[in-house]
Amino acid sequence: MSRRSGILEFAVLGLLRESPMHGYELRKRLNTSLGVFRAFSYGTLYPCLKSLVANGWLVEEQGSAPDDAKAASLAGRRAKIVYRLTAEGKEHFEELLAHTGPDAWEDEHFAARFAFFGQTSRDVRMRVLEGRRSRLEERLEKMRASLARSRERERLDSYTLELQRHGMESVEREVRWLNELIESERAGRDRRTGPDQ
Amino acid sequence: MSRRSGILEFAVLGLLRESPMHGYELRKRLNTSLGVFRAFSYGTLYPCLKSLVANGWLVEEQGSAPDDAKAASLAGRRAKIVYRLTAEGKEHFEELLAHTGPDAWEDEHFAARFAFFGQTSRDVRMRVLEGRRSRLEERLEKMRASLARSRERERLDSYTLELQRHGMESVEREVRWLNELIESERAGRDRRTGPDQ
DNA sequence: TTCGTCATGTAATGGGTTACATGATTAC
DNA sequence: GTAATCATGTAACCCATTACATGACGAA
Numbered sequence: 001m002s003r004r005s006g007i008l009e010f011a012v013l014g015l016l017r018e019s020p021m022h023g024y025e026l027r028k029r030l031n032t033s034l035g036v037f038r039a040f041s042y043g044t045l046y047p048c049l050k051s052l053v054a055n056g057w058l059v060e061e062q063g064s065a066p067d068d069a070k071a072a073s074l075a076g077r078r079a080k081i082v083y084r085l086t087a088e089g090k091e092h093f094e095e096l097l098a099h100t101g102p103d104a105w106e107d108e109h110f111a112a113r114f115a116f117f118g119q120t121s122r123d124v125r126m127r128v129l130e131g132r133r134s135r136l137e138e139r140l141e142k143m144r145a146s147l148a149r150s151r152e153r154e155r156l157d158s159y160t161l162e163l164q165r166h167g168m169e170s171v172e173r174e175v176r177w178l179n180e181l182i183e184s185e186r187a188g189r190d191r192r193t194g195p196d197q
Numbered sequence: 198m199s200r201r202s203g204i205l206e207f208a209v210l211g212l213l214r215e216s217p218m219h220g221y222e223l224r225k226r227l228n229t230s231l232g233v234f235r236a237f238s239y240g241t242l243y244p245c246l247k248s249l250v251a252n253g254w255l256v257e258e259q260g261s262a263p264d265d266a267k268a269a270s271l272a273g274r275r276a277k278i279v280y281r282l283t284a285e286g287k288e289h290f291e292e293l294l295a296h297t298g299p300d301a302w303e304d305e306h307f308a309a310r311f312a313f314f315g316q317t318s319r320d321v322r323m324r325v326l327e328g329r330r331s332r333l334e335e336r337l338e339k340m341r342a343s344l345a346r347s348r349e350r351e352r353l354d355s356y357t358l359e360l361q362r363h364g365m366e367s368v369e370r371e372v373r374w375l376n377e378l379i380e381s382e383r384a385g386r387d388r389r390t391g392p393d394q
Numbered sequence: 395t396t397c398g399t400c401a402t403g404t405a406a407t408g409g410g411t412t413a414c415a416t417g418a419t420t421a422c
Numbered sequence: 423g424t425a426a427t428c429a430t431g432t433a434a435c436c437c438a439t440t441a442c443a444t445g446a447c448g449a450a
Contacts, residue, residue: 008438024401032343033353036360044438046403080401111360118354146229155230157315163233163308166374170367177363205409221429238411243431277429 007112008040008048013057013085013093014116020061020084023049036111049083057089100124105132126185133178136171143168203300204309205237205245210254210282210290211313217258217281220246233308246280254286297321302329323382330375333368340365 015021015029023046031039052058061082085093097120104113110132117125147164150156156164212218212226220243228236249255258279282290294317301310307329314322344361347353353361 006437022401023403032339033347034357036364041439042402043404043440050403114360115357117356142229150230159314160231160312162378163311167233170370173367173370181359203409219429220431239430240412240432241410247431 016085020082022080022082034115058083100127104128105135129182136175213282217279219277219279231312255280297324301325302332326379333372
């Protein structure tokens, strides 16, 4: 029941929704295709998979080597364990997709949520995008305040200042990006730009 | 001897080098002035301070309330504990400043290192900046490769693609930033842009 | 036959947060 | 006098990594 990591659980369920996979492959997709998430290690991934199985959200299946037909008959070979999403798992994932709590737009979660926007309803997408934006604007506010404060007091050498400036610009840039996305959602983005399954 | 966190230790020593401080104030500076580092909690900071004291790099001093003169005589009051860098601590910090191992340009460390560039010799600054840049270029390489790979195979919906695109742009932007900084260092940047103590 | 990569797992450890406990000082 | 903020600390927990252990499979 415990021993799960929120974002990893979410990403795993999301990836497996598209198609069944074994752990090793799952990890690669977590790093590369959806390279956005940080690279989880096997020491994290495998236990997580076990716990998802224990929850009834996944089932393990004996997938065999690359060529299924030939090897299917061999009894004792250590086959790959292919994980498949159950109906309950699908349901659970959909619930997670629908959540729009504040943590949905925190740094780590947001990328994962965004990566599965293709499966997410438009109103939820909007809430998450807008939540993230206001989160970043708060942050900007604080940065500006602290910057003003330190300017008064004449602290901060040029490097510290430069670092702060660059940090603020990054955040401002993400806000602009979000603005475009929100605009595009509002304009009715059912005409997708990509193939989308 | 153990129970220290690299970046936190580094930042604490660096901040205390400028002037003695107590824990609470230290934490604020960690978050706001040098807001770049993630916000460490007291549960992390205080034990870290203790261990730095145990190493002989800091000493605790009984600082009293804002006005030192008046309160100095009161015996039993729970005074603020002001931490001051020892000679050994200063030496240790200088060693840390001189390190240019690969981890110096990893995401978390880099910001901390950069924040104390004001205390860092130019050649070390150059190595760190260039190290970071090539680190990011590696990352870009991988991102491009994986993007190309997934394009072939026709995977990835528009959102995943957009996320990836934005991620790459962020990295490219940081590379440009580093280029400017490196250029500026090379051009002989002893004429600082700011007051710098 | 050996090397690289695929593939699955566990135990020890690390590095950090949260929640809690305590109390002083300042502003209203 | 009471609320907010300053200030210090600890214990329990969480999440994830590292190092380790195991072994199959394909290619040189």
